[in-house]
Amino acid sequence: MGHARLKVFEQSLEKLGWTDGRTVNIEVRWSGADTELTHRFAKELLAWQPDVIVTTSTPTTAAVKQETRTTPIVFTVVADPIGEGFVENLAQPGGNITGFVNFEPSMAGKWLSLLKEIDPRVVRAAGLFNPDTAPDGGAYFYRAFEAAARDLSITPFISPVRSDAEIDSAISAVAHKQGAGLVTMADSFMAVHRAMVIERAARHGIPAIYPFRSATADGGLFSYGPVVAELYRQVAPYVDRILRGAQPSGLPVQAPTKFELVINLHTAKSLGLDVPATLLTRADEVIE
Structure with missing residues (x-):
């Protein structure tokens, strides 16, 4: 995540009772458009055995999905999660992945x-x-x-x-x-x-x-x-629910509400x- 987007996410999490370094530990990796680095970071983060991973972009989500079928993943800035094979359908994702789309084809x-x-x-x-x-x-x-x-x-x-x-x-x-x-x-x-x-x-x-x-x-x-800050603000409640025991399979994929x-x-x-x-x-x- 970029610094501004990460801050929005962290502040939103904090309002839900999760403060980095106190009630939750957040590890961040930024690979840009470097495919090799993205896959390396995916392996690194999963070796850390996180309770949930937040991904940004289709390539990042695909890289993490390739490494795990069990660790919960919440994506954002992904346009076509069904076409990419991340979820079975939007209402009932059905696996370990859910999140927030940013664009429809139209x-x-x-x-x-x-x-x-x-x-x-x-x-x-x-x-x-x-x-x-x-x-x-x-x-x-x-x-x-x-x-x-x-x-x-x-x-x-x-x-x-x-x-x-x-x-x-x-x-x-x-x-x-x-x-x-x-x-x-x-x-x-x-x-x-x-x-x-x-x-x-x-x-x-x-x-x-x-x-x-x-x-x-x-x-x-x-x-x-879409208003990018809102995309990252939306992610926090899903991370909160997963940290409290919810499964991604039952959390519907959502679309942006502010453009x-x-x-x-x-x-x-x-x-x-x-x-x-x-x-x-x-x-x-x-x-x-």
């Missing part, structure tokens, strides 16, 4: 619609994702992305990337298409590498939408997605965009 259509709204000149749109870390290899979002593109008279195309060099090449290719925009799909690789995406999009003058506020705060044009639209006006101006007043009035936050 969100890809929402991102594209917002991109068209902020820049009506967009007639082509690239979906940027890493097939190794995106839900269902990217197909989870892309089907809705294509459907929305047809409705909006936008030509969609995919831009799968697995490295900094491929991000650079993909965005350069987008820049050569007239009327092109960029939708950064939600996956852990794209989150870790968002700074490069933001910089390259700005360099080439490409309007881009992101799934999390952090990208907009870092200079991205705008974002729409936010964040617009960076400074970036919009640098792109020569006049953000529609209708969009600004709907924004939860405008960064000047």
Whole structure:
């Protein structure tokens, strides 16, 4: 977890009677998008024989699941837990894993619609994702992305990337298409590498939408997605219930309840965009 997210989680746990170092011991590992490190940390934490493990992202959850079928796991920032084989169904997970999803497939259509709204000149749109870390290899979002593109008279195309060099090449290719925009799909690789995406999009003058506020705060044009702090706040009650004897199999997988639209006006101006007043009035936050 990032420091801010970890703090939200710890504070929420403390309100439920669990204080780190007193009534509970919390061990934290952060592997970013490093697959090898993720698997190593999964083994390390399970050797510690924890009562419950909290995972963030699909790759992290998959790595821990590979190592245990008994230790309770509570995931967050996972889009497709059924497709990934983490749970049998959302209402009754059925195993040692439960948690909180962050996106439904239809969100890809929402991102594209917002991109068209902020820049009506967009007639082509690239979906940027890493097939190794995106839900269902990217197909989870892309089907809705294509459907929305047809409705909006936008030509969609995919831009799968697995490295900094491929991000650079993909965005350069987008820049050569007239009327092109960029939708950064939600996956852990794209989150870790968002700074490069933001910089390259700005360099080439490409309007881009992101799934999390952090990208907009870092200079991205705008974002729409769940309030990340709420995702981590939601996890605490499930951890509390498991520590008190509940089984993950009986705790339903839940969806986010709070979403936010964040617009960076400074970036919009640098792109020569006049953000529609209708969009600004709907924004939860405008960064000047």
